[in-house]
Amino acid sequence: GEQVEQRPPHLSVREGDSAIIICTYTDSATAYFSWYKQEAGAGLQLLMSVLSNVDRKEEQGLTVLLNKKDKRLSLNLTAAHPGDSAVYFCAVRGPNYNVLYFGSGTKLTVEP
Amino acid sequence: DTTVKQNPRYKLARVGKPVNLICSQTMNHDTMYWYQKKPNQAPKLLLFYYDKILNREADTFEKFQSSRPNNSFCSLYIGSAGLEYSAMYLCASSPRLGEAEQFFGPGTRLTVL
Numbered sequence: 433g434e435q436v437e438q439r440p441p442h443l444s445v446r447e448g449d450s451a452i453i454i455c456t457y458t459d460s461a462t463a464y465f466s467w468y469k470q471e472a473g474a475g476l477q478l479l480m481s482v483l484s485n486v487d488r489k490e491e492q493g494l495t496v497l498l499n500k501k502d503k504r505l506s507l508n509l510t511a512a513h514p515g516d517s518a519v520y521f522c523a524v525r526g527p528n529y530n531v532l533y534f535g536s537g538t539k540l541t542v543e544p
Numbered sequence: 545d546t547t548v549k550q551n552p553r554y555k556l557a558r559v560g561k562p563v564n565l566i567c568s569q570t571m572n573h574d575t576m577y578w579y580q581k582k583p584n585q586a587p588k589l590l591l592f593y594y595d596k597i598l599n600r601e602a603d604t605f606e607k608f609q610s611s612r613p614n615n616s617f618c619s620l621y622i623g624s625a626g627l628e629y630s631a632m633y634l635c636a637s638s639p640r641l642g643e644a645e646q647f648f649g650p651g652t653r654l655t656v657l
Contacts, residue, residue: 435584464644473547474589474633475648521587525644530575530599532646534586 434459438535446543451509453538456524458503464525465498470537471518477518479507502533512542533535548649550563550635555654557629565652567635575641576618578610579634581651587634593618594641625656 435458445451453467466481480496482489489496495508504509509516522535551566567576575594579587591600593612600608607629609621622629632653636646 438586441584466644468648472648474635475650476646477648478645521599530594530641531589531593532644534588536584536586 434533435451436464436522436533436535438522440538441536442523442541443538444494444541444543445512447513448511451512451516451540453520453522453540455505455506455524455535456503457505457524457533459526460500460503461504462524462526465496465505466523466525466532467496468521468523468534469518476521481534484516489525509540512540514542514544516540517542548635548637548647550633550649550652553650553652555652557622557656559623559626559656560624563625563629563654563656565633565635565654567618567620567649568616569637569641569647570616571637571647572615573637573639573644574615575638575648576612577636577638577646578603578608578618578620579636581632581634582630590620606651608635618619625654627656630654630656 438455467479468476497506523532577592578590580588584613632651635649
């Protein structure tokens with residue numbers, strides 16, 4: 433089945449710096465890619481999603497890059513601020529379209 | 545109300561005792577999911593309900609039961625808790641089967657002693 437690796441597990445940056453989180457996946461048939469954010473005490477919230485025909489998507493200071501050749505998905509937070517501190521998960525949907533495969537999460541800390 | 549609710553938020557259980565976790569949503573979503581998340585691990589899908597049809601993952605088939613008495617509620621039942629069941633249990637829903645976006649509840653932290 434699909435294997436998703438996410439790194440780094442912990443990331444600390446200063447306010448205004450960028451933060452990059454990377455996921456790799458194994459199934460070349462994967463067609464849907466997403467990033468979720470989990471703030472303390474809350475559920476996972478969808479940040480952005482892309483389909484396999486999209487290489488790059490930008491929204492509100494977030495950039496998702498998809499490299500299908502290397503089976504790599506990245507999330508770039510430009511100019512991070514303390515409110516971005518949370519745990520971030522990538523999630524991909526494989527051939528069984530009912531199942532989302534998650535990465536193990538990255539705890540991002542943005543220091544003032 | 546576009547939230548998924550879970551009760552209780554924290555649950556302490558003894559080894560060998562049953563555990564029942566509850567999830568609810570009022571968005572009229574036809575699919576509801578249960579995930580198990582352990583520290584430093586990815587959320588792992590346990591099962592999902594599409595309408596009244598239960599689908600359980602092969603490796604968790606015998607460990608978890610579930611019921612969905614109506615569209616809004618879904619429970620996760622452990623008949624005899626073991627130490628290995630200690631984890632965060634996340635409930636999610638999606639509007640239609642195959643809809644990729646899932647809406648998550650805050651989770652129930654289960655500790656088995």
